[in-house]
Amino acid sequence: MPSRGGAEAPGDTPRAGASPLVRGAPNHPIRARGKRRMGAWWDWPAWKLLGLVVLAVGLARRWPTGPVVLSAGIVTAGLAGLPLVGGEARAGILDTLGKAFVENRVITLYLLTLPAIGLAERLGLHAVMARLMGRLTRVSLAQVLVGFQAARVAMGALGLRLQGHVAFGRPIVAPMAAAALPQPSPARAAEAKAAVAAAENYGNFFGQNLFPASAGCLLVAGVMKGAGYPVDVVKLSLCALPIVLVSLGLAAIQFARLERQLRRAGDQSTEPPAGDAGHG
Structure with a gap:
C-alpha cells in the first residue's frame, strides 16, 4: 500500500517495474542465490x-x-x-x-505346489520317511548323513518341504545318527546332531534349485527375460545339477572324516591307562 507522500513504504509489495536491487523483489540476487542453492540441494x-x-x-x-x-x-x-x-x-x-x-508372474507358480505339499505332510509324509530310514540297519554315521542329504536333495527337486531342522532333522534323523556312533556319548552325540544340521542345510540349499518352479529359478528366469535373454526354467534348473553333485561329494568327505575322528576319540577314551595295564 503506498504511503501518504506517494512513495512506497519499506514493507510495500514492489510494483512490476521494481528494481531487482529491492530486497523483496523476486529476482533479487540474494533470493535468487538461495533458490539456486535449494535447487542444487534437492537435485543432489x-x-x-x-x-x-x-x-x-x-x-x-x-x-x-x-x-x-x-x-x-x-x-x-x-x-x-x-x-x-x-x-x-x-x-x-x-x-x-x-x-x-x-x-514375471511365473514366479508365483510355486503357490500351486503348496496344497500338494500340505496334503502330503498331513497324510504322513514324515512317518513314511521315518520308517524308510528306520529300516536301514548296520549303517555308519557317514552313510546316515549322506543318505539324509541325498533325500533332502530329492525332496527339494520335487518341491517338497520337510519343515527343516525342527520337524524332521532333529526328531527323526538326529537319533538315528547318534545311534550309528560306534561308542555313543553325550559329546559325540552333539557332534552327530551338528552334522545332521549341516546335511539338512546342504541338501535343502542346493536341492531346491533343481525344482523348476522354485522361487530362485523363477526369479533368475524372470530377470534374464527382462534383460532380453529368455531361458527355459527346466534347463535353468538342470544347471544346478553339477553343484549338487559337488556338494554331495564334499559332504561325504566331511562326514567320513568326522566319523573317523569320533571313532578315534572313542577308542582313546576306552583304552585303559598304561599304569593299570602294567599292574594287571
Whole structure:
C-alpha cells in the first residue's frame, strides 16, 4: 500500500517495474542465490540412495521382507522423480510395478505346489520317511548323513518341504545318527546332531534349485527375460545339477572324516591307562 507522500513504504509489495536491487523483489540476487542453492540441494543424486537406507534398516529390524523391499523401491523411484501414476508420456511407479509383476508372474507358480505339499505332510509324509530310514540297519554315521542329504536333495527337486531342522532333522534323523556312533556319548552325540544340521542345510540349499518352479529359478528366469535373454526354467534348473553333485561329494568327505575322528576319540577314551595295564 503506498504511503501518504506517494512513495512506497519499506514493507510495500514492489510494483512490476521494481528494481531487482529491492530486497523483496523476486529476482533479487540474494533470493535468487538461495533458490539456486535449494535447487542444487534437492537435485543432489545421493538422495536416491535413501532407498538403500530404508532397505538396510528394515532388514536389520527384521521387518517383513516384501513390504520393506517394496517401500525401498517406492522411495527410490519417488526421489528419482517418477510420479505415482504415470501418463501417456511417462510411466509412473504403479505402472512400473504392475508391468514388472505381469512380465514375471511365473514366479508365483510355486503357490500351486503348496496344497500338494500340505496334503502330503498331513497324510504322513514324515512317518513314511521315518520308517524308510528306520529300516536301514548296520549303517555308519557317514552313510546316515549322506543318505539324509541325498533325500533332502530329492525332496527339494520335487518341491517338497520337510519343515527343516525342527520337524524332521532333529526328531527323526538326529537319533538315528547318534545311534550309528560306534561308542555313543553325550559329546559325540552333539557332534552327530551338528552334522545332521549341516546335511539338512546342504541338501535343502542346493536341492531346491533343481525344482523348476522354485522361487530362485523363477526369479533368475524372470530377470534374464527382462534383460532380453529368455531361458527355459527346466534347463535353468538342470544347471544346478553339477553343484549338487559337488556338494554331495564334499559332504561325504566331511562326514567320513568326522566319523573317523569320533571313532578315534572313542577308542582313546576306552583304552585303559598304561599304569593299570602294567599292574594287571
